[in-house]
Amino acid sequence: MTRRRAWRRLVLLAASWCIPSGCVYYNGVYNAEKSAKRGDSKLRRNEDDGAREDFRLSAAHAESVLVRHPTSQWVARSLYLAGRGAALAGECETGRARLQAFLANPEAQAIDRQRAVIAIAACHLRSSDAPRARVLLDSLLPGITDAEVRRQARLWAARTALTVGDLAATDQYLGDQDSGLLPWEIASSALGQRDFVRAESILVQRGRAGDFREDVVRAINDFGNGNRLDGAERIVKAYDNARVREVNRGRLQYALGDQLLRGGRDSLARLYFARVTTLITRDTLLRREVVARTAYLELRRAQSMQTADSVLTRVDSSAWSTVFGRQMSEQLLLMRLLLGRDDPSGASAFLAGEVVRDSLRAVPLAAALFSGMARQNPQSLFAPFAWYAASVLVPDSADRWRQRIPVEYPASAVAARLRGEDVTEAPDFTNAPQLLKLRWGEAVRVWSDSVRKLRTRAAPRNP
DSSP, rough: OOHHHOOOOOHHHHHHEEEEEEEIIIIIHHHHHHHHHHHHHHHHTTTTHHHHHHHHHHHHHHHHHHHHHHTSHHHHHHHHHHHHHHHHTTHHHHHHHHHHHHTTOTOOHHHHHHHHHHHHHHHHHTTTHOOOOOOOOHHHGOOOOOOOHHHHHHHHHHHHHTTTOHHHHHHHTTTOOOOOOHHHHHHHHHTTTHHHHHHHHHHHHHTTTTTTOOOHHHHHHHHHHHTTHHHHHHHHHHHHHTTOOHHHHHHHHHHHHHHHHTTOOOOHHHHHHHHHHOOOOHHHHHHHHEEEEEEEEHHHHSHHHHHHHHHHHOGGGGGSSSHHHHHHHHHHHHHHHTTOOOOOSSSSHHHHHHHHHHHOOHHHHHHHHHHHHHHOOTTTTTHHHHHHHHHOOOOOHHHHHHHHHHHOOOTSSHHHHHHTGGGGGGTHHHHHHHHHHHHHHHHHHHHHHHHHHHHHSSSSSOO
């Protein structure tokens, strides 16, 4: 019993010493410092997003000291850690208040004061007050001697200049240092301003350095949407020459191929899709997307339904489960429903040609459907419309097909248009659109019901 009482007194004595002094440090400040160091280490590697969680934890540990021990000797240090951690984690309202309280202490070390000001400037920038942030950083930069602190100040100053569109000042702030992070921000800003030349220059440099990020995939899509496919191709080639990881090269080549397909440059798109299959071995979803798009490219070259059917039967069934594959199969279903309808007027067959032309953008096949419909049903109200639609798609046969219209269908609205006359006097000017609308509504009702059933079957079931 005596020995047990002695041990209890020793524990109580240690606890009474720990609470007012060392434990405040070890339970709060030490952990806050440790998290802040991890965050600073990531900042040195330009991993700003990854550093956010470390600074958030640093702020939380420091706040615990301020709440539980508001009069301890660690208050000033805790204000700094809590404020800087919150500011760099994006919690600017709390961060600014703590840092202002810290800066009011004249005994604070110079390097900590500088880091605090940088954090406040970062918050001003995030609050859309770039001019104020820039003034703070400009006044701070001349007095900074620590290399890493100076780099961070220059980086944030460059961001403030970038925000207001002062790209020349952005370059001056950045100087000859390779921040690793800022070039992506500059490229993103340039793309936002549709300055594709500047964006391409930066992304090609990143590609030659082998610096791959998700941003470059999005940039390829932006270049495609801006009809700058040649620039997108140069960016992809820079990464290809740098021999970055095959999976990343495959993703870039796929993105470029998709944009080339959308831009109507089918031959090049086919080439890049073929390269993707050699680079991607484990990403089965991406491989299925490539198969679906390659089939679509082959479909766009088909000049008859027989050729189209031959292309489609060779497609792996898994490719139809992709988003692109489902969209294509649904348009093909609509085309087949229209072609299969018993419609002596020819309206449904004419609509099938329009679906192939406008939705599938398969020009040779659409021309074949239009001309085939006119040949098979020459007495149809839509025969002159079909000949004219085919002539627009096939310039080589345009004159020959158009010459038939005034001769064989002189009373049609199309013939009146070719003669330069008033088309509203033609009897089919009103009748044809009304019949097309009727047949379209009938077909779409059946098609919508079929598509709904197919989508229900394809939807994943809950366990």
